[in-house]
Amino acid sequence: MLKHLKAVNKYFWKYRYRFTAGIFLVIASNYFAVLAPEITGYVVNKLQEMLPGAKAVHHDVREHDKLVNWFITWVNSMSFGALVTVCSVTILLLAVARGLFMFFMRQTIIVMSRHIEFDQKNEVYQHYQKLDAGFYKTHSTGDLMNRMTEDVSRVRMYTGPSMMYLINLLSLISLCVVNMFRKDVNLSLIVLAPLPILAVTIYIVNTVIHKKSEKVQGLLSDLTTNAQESYSGIRVIKSFVQEKAMLGFFKRNSEEYRKNSVSLAKVEAVYFPSMTLLVGLSTLITILVGGQMALNDPQRNIGLIVEFVIYINMLTFPVSAIGSVASMVQRASASQKRLNEFLQTEPTIQNASDAQQVPLQGDIVFKDVSFTYANTGIKALRHFSLEVKEGQKVLILGKTGSGKTTIAQLLLRFYDADEGTITINGVPLQKMLLNHLREQISYVPQDVFLFSDNVGNNISFGLPQTASDDQLFQAAQYASVDNEIKRLENGYQTMVGERGVTLSGGQKQRVSIARALVKNSPVLLFDDCLSAVDAKTENEIVNNLYRFLNQKTAIIITHRIFTSLHFHQIVVLEDGAIVERGTHDELLSSNGYYAELYRLQVSNEQPTA
Structure with missing residues (x-):
């Protein structure tokens, strides 16, 4: 069970001073707590001595804590009334001292757990960003x-409340048991007899709780995924009138989660009262056996019986908390x-040990590249060379599913080729620093994504700092979206x-283009980024790109032909x-797929009579 939790030990070491202080405060708090029963037992014994015909009760100084012995020596000569008053005030002060230590205990251990939670969330988020694109194809966002x-x-419940209760439990039980055995070994063994039964019960039930907890967490992930997908795709759900079907799907997942959660709750519902029952049984045994001893021996130390009852009652919460702690740990x-x-999942795309920074201007070579999507x-690609x-300026043309987008993803090294090599300036991509490679490429993906932020920040996203107004305006003008933004x-x-839902599809595409242009990278990669704009706007953008792309290297991936742009190479994929492969004129003269597509596109663009 605890082998999985070893991963958080590094955080306990990081906050070791706070954690150590917390342990000390817990022990100090419980130390003051166990002094009160000894003082109470002493007062009861003094009362017993005052009864008619009673003899003095023998006190062995070894039976008491050193601090209590000092206190008894101080108050022993007082009158009974003064003694009771002083002892009552002392017990009150011990309670106040314990309360103060408990306050600072929570301030150390619980606050430490919040720091650990903060660090762990950052660790998980940072690791998520390192994982490659293939990982996200096989794992849902909700999960x-x-x-x-x-x-x-x-996990925070383990590093905070669970750890605090566990230390409290161990220290209080240790202090109480030591005091009990110091007073009467036989009575202690009888009173504590139910505890082994408690330990066995905890072990058996915890195994069940662990299995059920793991299943409940998995079902909760499914439920979260279901909800997240429904919210993201709400427009599709409404347009196809599938609200009822999606609700039914959610209800089935929710019902499965409910059944397993209720099953887990039932186990815990039996568990916790069982702990209290066993502790209560110890109290009954103490009163029964202790009372019998007192009846058989009138000179028996009655204060000892009272002291044992108080100890057992003090143990009620920590022992019953064993169930709660065990459940939290499970x-x-x-x-x-x-x-x-996930944290132990290593990204398949990583920097090589000898990775270097390579200036990227052009000279990009795909040599006999093949790639298959593992999932x-x-x-997607078969012996592709370019x-x-x-x-x-290179145009890559092809039908849907011909492998065009894969070329872009391989160049950005979202994936590594199965066969062949991709080099820049003669250096393989695997030998280049990932961040440096991607910083030098402006990429407009086929699936446009905008963040829940303002338009300006979305355009500035790829820059180390927010773009100036002039930079924003110029990039938006090149993308033919400036006027529409100003009308917002x-x-x-x-x-x-969320995801740019307030903008139209064409506006989102053009904002995404502006985001790539404001970065002003030496290499630009456009992946079918004009599919949602009309012909007039497309022509404006292409003309703007013609001016912007001067002296820059560009790869434009599309399923249609841009006649107003001069391409040095046109590659047709299938x-x-x-x-x-060839120039525009060469491909027209070859009278193949490109020529056919060009004639079809031109005829569709001709105005009707």
Whole structure:
């Protein structure tokens, strides 16, 4: 169980001074707590001595704590009334002292757990960003979110409350048991007899709780994923009138989660009262056996019996908390196991030990590259070769599923090729620092994504700092979206909503283009980024790009032909392989797929009579 939680030991070491202080405060708090029963037992014995015909009760100084012995020596000569008053005030002061230490105890251990939670969430988030694109194709967003929120919160219950209760439990039981055995070994053994039964019960039930907790956490991830997908795709759900179907799907997942959660709650509901029952049994044994001893021996130390009853009652909360602590540890272990699954996942795309910074201007070479998507088995590229010189403009054309987007993702090293090599200035991509490579490429993806921020910040996203107004305006003008942005309620400060939901598809694409242009990288990569704009706007953008791309290297991936741009190379893909290659004129003269597509496009653009 605890093997999964070893991963958080590094945080205990990081906050070792705070943790050590917390342990000391817990022990000090409990030390003051166990002094009160000894003083109470002493007062009861003094009362017993005052009864008619009673004899003095023998006190062995070895039976008491040194501080209590000193206190007894001080008050022993007082009258009974003064003695009771002083002892009452002392017990009150001990309670106040314990309360102060408990306050500072929580300030150290609980606050430490919040620091650990902060560090762990940052660690998980940072690791998520290191993982490659292939990882995100096989894991749902809802599950990723649930692990970073719900699972980390459950682990915090282990590093905070659970750890605090555990230290409190161990220290209080140790102090009480030591005092009890020092007073009467036989009575202690009888009173504490139910505790082994308690230990066995904890072990058996905890095994069940661990399995159920792990299943509940998995179902919660499924439920979160279901909800997240429904919220993200709400427009599709409404347009197809599938609200009822999605509600039914959510209800089924929710019902499964409810059943397993209730099952876990039932186990815990039996568990916790059982702990209290066993502690209560010890109290009854103490009164029964102790009372019998007192009846058989009138000179028996009655204060000892009272002291034992107080000790047992003091143990009621910590012993009953064993169940709560064990449950929190079990849940935390199940959650940490889920976190470890991701934290121990190494990204397949990493910097090589000898990776270097390579200036990227052009001279990009794909040589006999083949690639298959591992999660689907689809062979996206087959022996693909392409050379792009510095300053060249290359058009990659093909039908949907022909492998065009894969070329962009391989160049950005979201994936590594299965066969062949990709080099820049003669250096393989694997020998280049990832961040330095991607910093030098402005990429407009096919699937446009805008953040829940204002328009200006979305355009400035790829820059180390927010772009100036002039930079924003110029990039937006090149992307033919400046006028539309200015017509928005707050201009460039307008919030675009989640994933840019407040903008049209064409506006989102053009904002994404502006984001790439403001970066002013030497290499630009456009992946079918004009599919949602009309012909007139497309022509404006292409003309603007013609001026912007002067002296820059550009690869434009599309399924249609841009006649107003001069391309040094045009590559036609089909089923991941090159079927045609050449300039515009060369491909027209070859009368193949490109020529057919060009004639079809031109005829569609001709005005009707």
